[in-house]
Amino acid sequence: MDATKELQVLAHVQAVSLHFLAWRGELSSLVTLICFSMKPEAPPPSEIERFLRRESTMEILAQRYEVALWRDTRKQYHLVSLTVPNDIAKVRRRLNEKPASCSQCSWCWQDAGKLADIELIPERSLDGNIVPSRYLHPQCQRPWLQMRAMLAREGESKGTSKNLDVPADR
Ligand SMILES: [Zn+2]
Numbered sequence: 310m311d312a313t314k315e316l317q318v319l320a321h322v323q324a325v326s327l328h329f330l331a332w333r334g335e336l337s338s339l340v341t342l343i344c345f346s347m348k349p350e351a352p353p354p355s356e357i358e359r360f361l362r363r364e365s366t367m368e369i370l371a372q373r374y375e376v377a378l379w380r381d382t383r384k385q386y387h388l389v390s391l392t393v394p395n396d397i398a399k400v401r402r403r404l405n406e407k408p409a410s411c412s413q414c415s416w417c418w419q420d421a422g423k424l425a426d427i428e429l430i431p432e433r434s435l436d437g438n439i440v441p442s443r444y445l446h447p448q449c450q451r452p453w454l455q456m457r458a459m460l461a462r463e464g465e466s467k468g469t470s471k472n473l474d475v476p477a478d479r
Pocket residue numbers: 389414415416417418419445446448449
């Protein structure tokens with residue numbers, strides 16, 4: 310694949326991530342989705358697969374396309390959009406939503422099940438304390454912290470120190 314084709318594939322990986330928001334499965338299934346998105350422009354599936362397996366591709370996706378792609382301990386692939394909503398009301402809602410289980414990531418809501426201890430990390434508050442019942446994939450931490458920063462700025466501009474409506478049970 311030449312550089313132009315690689316850029317096309319990256320753009321379609323981003324489009325697929327925005328469509329599904331949080332996807333998990335075999336790499337071959339992801340390649341099928343990308344081929345479907347690219348239609349006749351798609352390079353051979355084996356080339357897409359080889360390209361997506363590369364560590365450097367995953368880094369470019371995270372840094373320039375707001376997309377996290379990684380392989381977990383069960384050898385399944387995760388494709389998660391890291392795009393933060395630009396509406397402060399949506400940001401507030403997302404920060405207040407809490408997954409039903411502690412084995413779910415607070416950003417992508419995927420359930421790590423029994424592997425939660427290995428795959429998720431606890432959220433930490435600004436003073437470094439662990440936030441109860443809040444866990445994140447390391448890959449999902451950046452958008453979460455961006456949302457927290459957005460809400461904190463919003464709080465400052467309104468002159469209030471109360472940034473989060475924390476439910477009484479936490
Ligand atoms: Zn996640």
